[in-house]
Amino acid sequence: xxxxxxxxxxxxxxxxxxxxxxxxxxxxxxxxEIGINVFFHTVVGDNxxxxxxxxxxxxxxxxxxxxxxxLGPTCDDLTKQTLAEAFGKxxxxxxxxxxxxxxxxxxxxxxxxxxxxxxxxxxLPEGCTIFHNGCGTAPGCAFEAEGxxxxxxxxxxxxxxxxxxxxxxPYLKALSDAEIHSHNIHIFGLGESAVxxxxxxxxxEMENPTLAPYAKDSEVLLRxxxxxxxxxxxxxxxxxxxxxxxxxxxxxxxxxxxxxxxNTVVGLLKEKNKTLSTAESCTGGLLSKRVTDIAGASRxxxxxxxxxxxxxxxxxxxxxAGLIKEKGVASxxxxxxxxxxxxxxxxxxxxxxxxxxxxxxxxxSGLAPGTVFVALSAEDSLYCRSLSLSFERPxxxxxxxxxxxxxxxxxxxxKPI
Amino acid sequence: xxxxxxxxxxxxxxxxxxxxxxxxxxxxxxxxEIGINVFFHTVVGDNxxxxxxxxxxxxxxxxxxxxxxxLGPTCDDLTKQTLAEAFGKxxxxxxxxxxxxxxxxxxxxxxxxxxxxxxxxxxLPEGCTIFHNGCGTAPGCAFEAEGxxxxxxxxxxxxxxxxxxxxxxPYLKALSDAEIHSHNIHIFGLGESAVxxxxxxxxxEMENPTLAPYAKDSEVLLRxxxxxxxxxxxxxxxxxxxxxxxxxxxxxxxxxxxxxxxNTVVGLLKEKNKTLSTAESCTGGLLSKRVTDIAGASRxxxxxxxxxxxxxxxxxxxxxAGLIKEKGVASxxxxxxxxxxxxxxxxxxxxxxxxxxxxxxxxxSGLAPGTVFVALSAEDSLYCRSLSLSFERPxxxxxxxxxxxxxxxxxxxxKPI
Numbered sequence: 081x082x083x084x085x086x087x088x089x090x091x092x093x094x095x096x097x098x099x100x101x102x103x104x105x106x107x108x109x110x111x112x113e114i115g116i117n118v119f120f121h122t123v124v125g126d127n128x129x130x131x132x133x134x135x136x137x138x139x140x141x142x143x144x145x146x147x148x149x150x151l152g153p154t155c156d157d158l159t160k161q162t163l164a165e166a167f168g169k170x171x172x173x174x175x176x177x178x179x180x181x182x183x184x185x186x187x188x189x190x191x192x193x194x195x196x197x198x199x200x201x202x203x204l205p206e207g208c209t210i211f212h213n214g215c216g217t218a219p220g221c222a223f224e225a226e227g228x229x230x231x232x233x234x235x236x237x238x239x240x241x242x243x244x245x246x247x248x249x250p251y252l253k254a255l256s257d258a259e260i261h262s263h264n265i266h267i268f269g270l271g272e273s274a275v276x277x278x279x280x281x282x283x284x285e286m287e288n289p290t291l292a293p294y295a296k297d298s299e300v301l302l303r304x305x306x307x308x309x310x311x312x313x314x315x316x317x318x319x320x321x322x323x324x325x326x327x328x329x330x331x332x333x334x335x336x337x338x339x340x341x342x343n344t345v346v347g348l349l350k351e352k353n354k355t356l357s358t359a360e361s362c363t364g365g366l367l368s369k370r371v372t373d374i375a376g377a378s379r380x381x382x383x384x385x386x387x388x389x390x391x392x393x394x395x396x397x398x399x400x401a402g403l404i405k406e407k408g409v410a411s412x413x414x415x416x417x418x419x420x421x422x423x424x425x426x427x428x429x430x431x432x433x434x435x436x437x438x439x440x441x442x443x444x445s446g447l448a449p450g451t452v453f454v455a456l457s458a459e460d461s462l463y464c465r466s467l468s469l470s471f472e473r474p475x476x477x478x479x480x481x482x483x484x485x486x487x488x489x490x491x492x493x494x495k496p497i
Numbered sequence: 498x499x500x501x502x503x504x505x506x507x508x509x510x511x512x513x514x515x516x517x518x519x520x521x522x523x524x525x526x527x528x529x530e531i532g533i534n535v536f537f538h539t540v541v542g543d544n545x546x547x548x549x550x551x552x553x554x555x556x557x558x559x560x561x562x563x564x565x566x567x568l569g570p571t572c573d574d575l576t577k578q579t580l581a582e583a584f585g586k587x588x589x590x591x592x593x594x595x596x597x598x599x600x601x602x603x604x605x606x607x608x609x610x611x612x613x614x615x616x617x618x619x620x621l622p623e624g625c626t627i628f629h630n631g632c633g634t635a636p637g638c639a640f641e642a643e644g645x646x647x648x649x650x651x652x653x654x655x656x657x658x659x660x661x662x663x664x665x666x667p668y669l670k671a672l673s674d675a676e677i678h679s680h681n682i683h684i685f686g687l688g689e690s691a692v693x694x695x696x697x698x699x700x701x702e703m704e705n706p707t708l709a710p711y712a713k714d715s716e717v718l719l720r721x722x723x724x725x726x727x728x729x730x731x732x733x734x735x736x737x738x739x740x741x742x743x744x745x746x747x748x749x750x751x752x753x754x755x756x757x758x759x760n761t762v763v764g765l766l767k768e769k770n771k772t773l774s775t776a777e778s779c780t781g782g783l784l785s786k787r788v789t790d791i792a793g794a795s796r797x798x799x800x801x802x803x804x805x806x807x808x809x810x811x812x813x814x815x816x817x818a819g820l821i822k823e824k825g826v827a828s829x830x831x832x833x834x835x836x837x838x839x840x841x842x843x844x845x846x847x848x849x850x851x852x853x854x855x856x857x858x859x860x861x862s863g864l865a866p867g868t869v870f871v872a873l874s875a876e877d878s879l880y881c882r883s884l885s886l887s888f889e890r891p892x893x894x895x896x897x898x899x900x901x902x903x904x905x906x907x908x909x910x911x912k913p914i
Contacts, residue, residue, distance in 0.1 A: 095535045097526025100519045109514025118512045121540035153690040364789025365782030368803040372781025384803035386785045392800040
């Protein structure tokens with residue numbers, strides 16, 4: 081059985097151009113990884129007649145219809161009703177979902193009111209598979225009718241992505257008899273086109289498994305995917321490719337099937353039993369925010385100082401005011417002293433110092449935006465990277481914090497920094 | 498004459514999820530601003546048969562078809578041929594365009610080889626309006642046939658945006674006699690369904706202007722849109738609605754046509770000439786990161802302390818260890834002392850203290866994730882919000898930092914905190 085999917089995005093905000101249809105991108109990428117073809121995307125507004133039209137067209141050219149959006153509690157959220165009607169399914173009140181929704185509200189913000197229309201979300205098509213929503217109240221669902229599989233996912237991208245991974249993809253995988261398995265190879269330290277240039281010959285030769293690069297903030301993700309009868313067979317097919325990639329890319333691979341640089345670093349800190357503190361200027365807390373995004377970081381991260389104003393570097397951390405005057409507040413020397421002093425203040429094994437120009441304007445000293453110094457201080461060692469990042473302000477900040485994490489990873493695994 | 502447009506994105510990379518369809522967003526936003534309705538977006542791959550199908554469907558439901566993508570020189574770029582054929586137009590070699598393409602290659606792409614298929618781009622539908630491409634080689638075009646206006650724009654987002662602004666919008670404006678104008682009303686402190694419940698009767702009665710709510714992190718955005726002959730007339734139509742919304746929603750509206758809470762707060766700090774510092778525990782630097790996302794925040798934000806480990810609250814900020822022991826590290830009292838002490842340490846007018854449980858696990862004290870205390874200390878005043886947030890870790894952290902920003906906004910505008 082060959083499966084062809086069509087993705088229908090429901091939401092007037094898409095047609096007004098308020099947001100881009102990133103849900104369609106997320107769903108498409110996930111489907112392509114499990115070998116399901118997508119020939120069309122459609123976007124339609126919060127209008128039952130036009131949603132019906134879009135569904136009528138989609139079911140003629142696909143046997144999987146995936147909708148995103150229109151599952152919320154407001155009166156313009158009509159996907160469930162319209163799809164159920166189109167496929168002759170009744171909507172049935174689901175006690176369990178109603179309970180989940182009620183609990184969600186009872187435990188929620190004191191100033192959030194629960195209204196009767198929240199219970200609309202507890203009506204679901206008869207006989208459907210319920211997709212629980214871990215991030216919001218609107219459940220998704222899937223059913224089969226007249227040879228078509230219909231899956232409904234919520235519109236907010238974080239909810240859509242979570243439900244896609246935890247519910248929709250497992251549901252769709254179960255339809256196919258071939259299994260698809262993949263590994264994510266995470267790279268920091270080389271751009272997407274440079275990675276691709278190194279791997280081009282290898283990639284062109286490959287059919288199964290396949291290898292595809294994705295740019296992702298200041299990182300590159302390589303996705304290696306094999307289609308096989310079993311997980312073991314897929315792993316056997318991928319093992320020599322992984323070996324070859326390690327040979328070509330070396331230590332710019334920071335992890336395989338890990339989540340992120342911050343996750344890798346927090347894991348390494350725990351493993352090596354080392355503690356961390358951070359002193360940030362131009363990144364303004366972004367590094368400590370990323371470290372504490374990881375649950376359980378408190379075991380290894382004691383805290384940080386965001387010394388944004390120049391005088392706070394002296395007042396809070398005790399950085400030498402003379403040094404700042406002599407070398408400039410954005411300098412390798414000041415970054416290093418910030419790292420040394422924050423390590424001392426917080427009593428940690430490692431300290432990070434970041435200072436530089438996030439832009440958009442150049443500073444008094446005439447340094448260009450993107451000039452950033454990242455220092456790492458540890459017992460008996462001190463390192464500093466001098467960066468010239470030709471990006472806009474948000475990417476400069478992200479890249480600077482990623483460099484700090486990369487230095488930490490390299491320090492903790494005894495690789496050249 | 499009422500115009501309805503449909504946007505057809507052509508490109509297999511969209512169906513594979515390699516990129517999001519931001520062209521459709523850009524085109525939709527531009528059309529909504531000039532009062533042209535968009536009821537559907539379609540995305541189709543580089544496949545002539547399926548492009549033909551998509552066009553056949555689009556021309557039944559729209560009288561303007563705008564394609565993006567598929568205008569380049571490679572063999573899978575087939576939009577022009579397919580659309581010309583669908584509307585019975587011949588492709589004619591255009592000497593001027595051929596000359597422009599040749600010049601582009603000679604002047605700008607010294608190291609690129611020009612191949613014969615680059616001249617494919619000089620074939621254009623007979624009698625069309627040519628849209629010159631200032632950023633690339635592929636020209637776009639527009640023609641009218643059998644009551645339908647067909648516009649073709651290039652796929653690369655920067656080329657599409659440039660041609661949209663300089664060629665397509667002027668072409669379309671000449672067709673329409675109405676303009677669309679809108680206001681974004683930003684709300685913090687009430688959920689989407691609660692906002693909608695308060696406004697439902699009002700919203701159902703409205704036809705022009707219209708009002709639509711969107712959920713956005715822990716905020717709600719209301720979009721008010723009017724269609725009129727001029728901007729002045731649209732504003733006159735929207736003014737009484739804005740007035741009514743202010744009456745119903747009061748001070749939970751934190752801004753109209755503003756960017757974000759952090760932007761609002763940084764603007765207010767500058768306006769009131771007040772300085773800020775932050776002491777964060779469970780948010781781990783997220784608040785200072787959000788404040789410093791705003792360029793120019795250094796004028797009002799001196800810095801912050803991320804006192805993640807309990808002992809760092811005492812060591813770095815000087816919070817009373819006895820108080821922590823007595824009241825618990827996640828308590829209103831500790832949040833308040835953090836705010837007071839950080840304000841003193843950084844010498845700022847206002848200090849924020851945040852402490853609580855971001856989860857996923859409950860802490861030793863038995864407090865549930867989402868129990869967060871946010872305190873604001875200023876000269877002669879001290880406030881604290883006690884929150885019970887039933888979200889996942891990332892949303893707990895975002896909501897806690899948003900509450901801090903909301904308290905700052907309220908303090909700075911003398912509203913109840």
